[in-house]
Amino acid sequence: MTDQELTLLFEQHGIRPTANRIIVAKALAAGHCPMTMAELEDHIGSIDKSGIFRSLTLFREHHLVHTLEDSEGVRYELCHSHDHSVDNDMHMHFHCEQCGATICLEDLPIPEVALPEGYQMQSANFILKGICPQCQKRQH
Amino acid sequence: MTDQELTLLFEQHGIRPTANRIIVAKALAAGHCPMTMAELEDHIGSIDKSGIFRSLTLFREHHLVHTLEDSEGVRYELCHSHDHSVDNDMHMHFHCEQCGATICLEDLPIPEVALPEGYQMQSANFILKGICPQCQKRQH
DNA sequence: GTTCTTGCAAAATATTTGCAAGACG
DNA sequence: CGTCTTGCAAATATTTTGCAAGAAC
Numbered sequence: 001m002t003d004q005e006l007t008l009l010f011e012q013h014g015i016r017p018t019a020n021r022i023i024v025a026k027a028l029a030a031g032h033c034p035m036t037m038a039e040l041e042d043h044i045g046s047i048d049k050s051g052i053f054r055s056l057t058l059f060r061e062h063h064l065v066h067t068l069e070d071s072e073g074v075r076y077e078l079c080h081s082h083d084h085s086v087d088n089d090m091h092m093h094f095h096c097e098q099c100g101a102t103i104c105l106e107d108l109p110i111p112e113v114a115l116p117e118g119y120q121m122q123s124a125n126f127i128l129k130g131i132c133p134q135c136q137k138r139q140h
Numbered sequence: 141m142t143d144q145e146l147t148l149l150f151e152q153h154g155i156r157p158t159a160n161r162i163i164v165a166k167a168l169a170a171g172h173c174p175m176t177m178a179e180l181e182d183h184i185g186s187i188d189k190s191g192i193f194r195s196l197t198l199f200r201e202h203h204l205v206h207t208l209e210d211s212e213g214v215r216y217e218l219c220h221s222h223d224h225s226v227d228n229d230m231h232m233h234f235h236c237e238q239c240g241a242t243i244c245l246e247d248l249p250i251p252e253v254a255l256p257e258g259y260q261m262q263s264a265n266f267i268l269k270g271i272c273p274q275c276q277k278r279q280h
Numbered sequence: 281g282t283t284c285t286t287g288c289a290a291a292a293t294a295t296t297t298g299c300a301a302g303a304c305g
Numbered sequence: 306c307g308t309c310t311t312g313c314a315a316a317t318a319t320t321t322t323g324c325a326a327g328a329a330c
Contacts, residue, residue: 019310
């Protein structure tokens with residue numbers, strides 16, 4: 001994602017495009033997967049974790065990212081939805097219990113669910129756990 | 141669950157039935173939901189968190205419980221499977237973003253998923269997030 | 281008596297906040 | 306100037322371990 005695209009995206013979400021925020025968002029976009037604070041710190045290098053944290057918190061408040069959790073902790077993922085007031089994340093994820101990575105399975109849409117009366121769904125975190133193809137190979 | 145049932149269950153999983161472990165497992169069974177360390181500490185009261193932690197770790201190693209994660213952190217749930225070497229958790233969960241509770245939706249089986257070649261699935265954590273019926277009412 | 285279990289305290293992590301300096305309008 | 310943002314340090318919260326005393330076999 002170019003800086004311009006990101007600046008536009010920020011504008012749509014009512015977020016001021018500061019240098020740090022652009023770096024954080026770019027790192028998230030480049031990851032192509034939901035990322036943890038620790039991963040973002042590693043990939044970025046130049047920004048203090050408190051800055052990353054505050055950017056992510058702001059992004060979340062403005063529905064630019066949503067969160068999901070696995071055994072590595074909280075992960076942040078850019079919202080792909082075009083409705084900027086909603087967090088919907090309509091694809092599955094696979095979490096490898098060996099290497100700890102969490103991968104988007106973009107091609108697997110989350111199935112329809114018949115929620116019982118009274119529940120109001122806002123987002124869905126569907127995570128399959130197991131061993132990823134890389135780790136599978138590594139074992140041989 | 142009676143102490144006898146639990147003792148049998150422990151035996152099936154190769155776990156020694158100490159007093160503490162029975163208390164921890166009973167608390168989990170009574171909760172009817174996946175529970176966090178903090179919740180277990182509250183409900184039990186008498187056992188130090190390190191003891192609860194070590195019981196849960198042991199249970200997990202012996203496939204008596206499995207874990208799932210939400211914004212409250214790691215939750216532990218008794219395995220209902222009759223295959224004692226597997227963690228399968230075949231129902232959905234609903235996590236309320238208002239009150240933080242995570243509820244089993246026993247009646248909603250997890251759907252079949254066509255995983256791409258190379259992925260080996262061990263368990264599935266399907267968590268819907270939103271507002272639960274109680275919190276829904278509370279807002280009016 | 282040897283091994284396993286437990287509680288307490290403390291170490292190791294991870295998350296979140298206060299504050300003063302700097303950037304930006 | 307006044308408000309917003311940032312980095313650093315420190316406060317909190319959470320998870321995990323070391324160790325000595327006690328229980329179980």
